[in-house]
Amino acid sequence: MAISYIEYQFTITPKDPATEILMAELGETGFESFVETEDGLLAYIQKELWTEDVLNDIYILENNDFSISYVINEIEQVNWNEEWEKxxxxxxxxxxxxxxxxxxxxxxxxxxxxxxxxxxxxxxxxxxxxxxxxxxxxxxxxxxxxxxxxxxxxxxxxxxxxxxxxxxxxxxxxxxxxxxxxxxxxxxxxxxxxxxxxxxxxxxxxxxxxxxxxxxxxxxxxxxxxxxxxxxxxxxxxxxxxxxxxxxxxxxxxxxxxxxxxxxxxxxxxxxxxxxx
Incomplete structure (x- = not known):
């Protein structure tokens, strides 16, 4: 059975070092995979592990030194090989x-x-x-x-x-x-x-x-x-x-x-x- 994922598309300014800090914090809350993009980061968490307050303890989102916004999508099983190849x-x-x-x-x-x-x-x-x-x-x-x-x-x-x-x-x-x-x-x-x-x-x-x-x-x-x-x-x-x-x-x-x-x-x-x- 395909696993559904919740995808967060983060837009980050400036990207460094915010992207690495964000990945580290997300990794401790259940996010399983990350793909860096030109504008920021894609982050994935299994739908069954996701809750509306999953970002409550992501402290970098409250850091005024960075501008971080995001949109959320629900997707079916990701072709990880294709994502990494890109x-x-x-x-x-x-x-x-x-x-x-x-x-x-x-x-x-x-x-x-x-x-x-x-x-x-x-x-x-x-x-x-x-x-x-x-x-x-x-x-x-x-x-x-x-x-x-x-x-x-x-x-x-x-x-x-x-x-x-x-x-x-x-x-x-x-x-x-x-x-x-x-x-x-x-x-x-x-x-x-x-x-x-x-x-x-x-x-x-x-x-x-x-x-x-x-x-x-x-x-x-x-x-x-x-x-x-x-x-x-x-x-x-x-x-x-x-x-x-x-x-x-x-x-x-x-x-x-x-x-x-x-x-x-x-x-x-x-x-x-x-x-x-």
């Missing part, structure tokens, strides 16, 4: 890693990651994914055991394998992400990645040299103690999915569990922070 362009990270869709030309970069994002988060276009790829490119991952928590499309796990990591666990609580990551792992001929559906409760008794978590601030604050228990001595924790002003709260939680701040990358108010034990 709007998804390849990205290149540090001239070393290309993230592209299957229909794009093969690039001349060291790493070539093929992603069919569908309704999952993590094409590399979002600042947080881009910066996490940068961290992975600048980290020695050979023979490292890695966890990609909140793995979305699986792009970070795929980059980690290409950089020599093994074995790798990719975990996401969302079924769409789980299924999409399975497809992308196979599409990139990855052999070292195990994709799982679930949350941090799956981590009991596991250990890793590197843990990647690109999630939102509140989940990170809740799960950092679990991540620390899973870190091997001299392990590394890469965290993203939050803004520069959230670093003190994140760092305080890490310090409580004997993790030391090393560095952070910043892009359009988003950050990706490195900690070690």
């Amino acid at each position: 709007n998804f362009t390849p990205i290149v990270v540090d001239n070393r890693c290309t993230v592209r869709a299957p229909f794009h030309e093969v690039p001349n970069t060291e790493f070539d990651v093929i992603i069919e994002p569908k309704m999952s988060f993590g094409t590399g276009h979002h600042e947080t994914t881009h910066m996490m790829i940068q961290h992975l490119l600048n980290t020695d991952l050979k023979d490292k055991k890695v966890l990609d928590m909140g793995s979305g499309t699986g792009v970070l796990a795929i980059v980690a394998e290409m950089r020599g990591a093994h074995p790798i666990d990719a975990i996401d609580i969302d079924n769409w992400c789980y299924l999409n990551a399975l497809e992308n792992v196979e599409r990139n001929n990855c052999k070292q990645i195990t994709v799982e559906e679930g949350d941090a409760s799956l981590l009991e008794g596991r250990s890793y040299d590197l843990i990647i978590a690109n999630i939102n601030r509140n989940i990170l604050l809740e799960d950092i103690p679990t991540y620390v228990k899973c870190l091997q001595p001299n392990g590394m924790l890469l965290l993203s999915g939050f803004y520069k002003e959230d670093i003190p709260a994140i760092s305080e939680k890490c310090l409580e569990h004997s993790l030391k701040f090393v560095e952070n990358l910043e892009k359009n108010h988003w950050v990706a922070v490195k900690y070690v034990n």
